[in-house]
Amino acid sequence: MSFIEFKNTSKAFGPLQVLKDVDLSTEKGEVVVLIGPSGSGKSTLLRCINGLETITGGDLIVDGLSVTGGKKVLCEIRQEAGMVFQQFNLFPQMTALQNVALGPRKVRGLSKDEAEIQAQALLDKVGLSDKGGHYPAELSGGQQQRVAIARALAVKPKVMLFDEPTSALDPELKHEVLNVMLQLAKEGMTMVVVTHEMAFAKQVGTRLIFMEHGKIAVDDDPRTVIDTPPNPRMKDFLSHVE
Amino acid sequence: MQVDWSIMFDFIPQLIAGAKVTIYITVLGLIGGIVLGSIAGLMRAYGGKILNAIAFTYIELIRGTPIVVQVMFLYFALPVLADIRIDPMSAAVLAIVVNAGAYIAEIVRGAFLSINKGLTEAGLAIGMPHWKVLLYIIGPLAFRRLIPPLGNQFIVSLKDTSLFIVIGVGELTRTGQEIMAANFRAVEIWTAVAICYLIMTGTMTFALRSVEKRMKIL
Numbered sequence: 073m074s075f076i077e078f079k080n081t082s083k084a085f086g087p088l089q090v091l092k093d094v095d096l097s098t099e100k101g102e103v104v105v106l107i108g109p110s111g112s113g114k115s116t117l118l119r120c121i122n123g124l125e126t127i128t129g130g131d132l133i134v135d136g137l138s139v140t141g142g143k144k145v146l147c148e149i150r151q152e153a154g155m156v157f158q159q160f161n162l163f164p165q166m167t168a169l170q171n172v173a174l175g176p177r178k179v180r181g182l183s184k185d186e187a188e189i190q191a192q193a194l195l196d197k198v199g200l201s202d203k204g205g206h207y208p209a210e211l212s213g214g215q216q217q218r219v220a221i222a223r224a225l226a227v228k229p230k231v232m233l234f235d236e237p238t239s240a241l242d243p244e245l246k247h248e249v250l251n252v253m254l255q256l257a258k259e260g261m262t263m264v265v266v267t268h269e270m271a272f273a274k275q276v277g278t279r280l281i282f283m284e285h286g287k288i289a290v291d292d293d294p295r296t297v298i299d300t301p302p303n304p305r306m307k308d309f310l311s312h313v314e
Numbered sequence: 315m316q317v318d319w320s321i322m323f324d325f326i327p328q329l330i331a332g333a334k335v336t337i338y339i340t341v342l343g344l345i346g347g348i349v350l351g352s353i354a355g356l357m358r359a360y361g362g363k364i365l366n367a368i369a370f371t372y373i374e375l376i377r378g379t380p381i382v383v384q385v386m387f388l389y390f391a392l393p394v395l396a397d398i399r400i401d402p403m404s405a406a407v408l409a410i411v412v413n414a415g416a417y418i419a420e421i422v423r424g425a426f427l428s429i430n431k432g433l434t435e436a437g438l439a440i441g442m443p444h445w446k447v448l449l450y451i452i453g454p455l456a457f458r459r460l461i462p463p464l465g466n467q468f469i470v471s472l473k474d475t476s477l478f479i480v481i482g483v484g485e486l487t488r489t490g491q492e493i494m495a496a497n498f499r500a501v502e503i504w505t506a507v508a509i510c511y512l513i514m515t516g517t518m519t520f521a522l523r524s525v526e527k528r529m530k531i532l
């Protein structure tokens with residue numbers, strides 16, 4: 073059974089059609105890498121999955137639940153789909169540990185102590201054992217993004233959505249984040265990743281989707297299509313990325 | 315007429331009594347104004363079309379009319395219209411509640427909407443319902459940004475109570491006028507009244523500064 077299923081999904085911002093009748097079905101355990109020129113709809117596609125964008129046509133099913141099912145269903149979907157943002161979006165008034173513990177406390181109903189024990193374990197996992205007491209402003213970009221990954225994982229999602237997670241980072245900090253993502257993929261986490269990191273796509277991705285003008289133009293195995301793009305526009309795009 | 319500053323001291327008990335009334339109206343009025351303003355501000359920021367329109371109408375009605383007219387309306391017009399008798403003190407407090415509420419509503423709305431949208435999305439993305447995101451994440455951040463403009467409104471409202479002289483509330487300015495009427499010591503009395511206001515607004519500024527210092531704006 074497919075885990076995330078776009079059925080003729082459309083998304084328009086006013087007169088601007090960003091997604092045009094997208095059909096896409098992904099399985100559990102897949103690492104789907106989304107690439108494409110800016111404005112092609114890849115981020116919108118990702119943000120539709122957890123309902124941060126409301127679809128305007130068709131349907132979109134996540135683990136058996138439709139994103140059009142109302143507020144309650146949307147909260148359930150969001151607990152199953154963790155998201156990591158380009159700009160980290162850590163809560164600035166909370167320490168790293170509090171950021172990670174907030175979801176389990178307020179969404180899963182854990183006590184403060186339980187949530188913080190679990191949060192510490194997640195910080196250990198992303199290599200930030202000693203940074204729990206630091207506020208976001210005291211952390212580097214790479215560290216902030218790893219806290220953000222831990223925060224998303226804390227709600228125990230079944231799929232992780234990454235929206236250009238390394239685009240705001242200095243080159244030497246990218247690998248910290250990519251390593252954590254690699255680790256997650258190895259553990260079998262289902263992932264959908266919008267990125268320009270082609271080496272990561274090749275190494276970790278099980279599926280590569282090239283989007284153009286709100287449609288899926290290429291959907292194939294990253295190892296074959298990145299080296300030999302089947303489409304001239306994708307070839308052109310890749311030549312600009314690498 | 316000679317200016318005799320020592321005469322100020324004779325009227326200290328009377329002025330303090332007047333200042334007490336001013337403080338009473340201001341404190342009660344602002345507590346009500348904060349409650350009303352927060353509700354109206356959140357309705358403006360997050361309410362649907364209808365809630366938004368109600369709050370918008372309220373804010374525009376109040377901001378578009380002078381507070382003297384508002385308190386006159388409450389005290390003289392309301393009894394005629396709705397057969398509600400209202401004593402001058404209640405009218406004064408209510409006028410501050412309604413008036414400050416409208417301005418505080420815009421302050422609250424501005425503070426909430428100034429918080430980076432990405433933080434709301436991050437809260438929603440971990441599965442929190444919108445009200446929890448506002449309560450646990452956006453609210454505490456917005457609160458920090460509320461303090462400076464709120465301090466401004468506190469001072470304005472405190473000074474606005476002097477206008478309630480028109481309905482005969484015995485607050486500080488009216489007390490000053492009554493003393494004046496008896497002895498015509500204009501320089502001494504109005505200086506003393508001004509000093510009383512400065513002490514009150516100064517205390518308020520100082521209190522807000524110390525709250526502000528304790529909370530970093532993020």
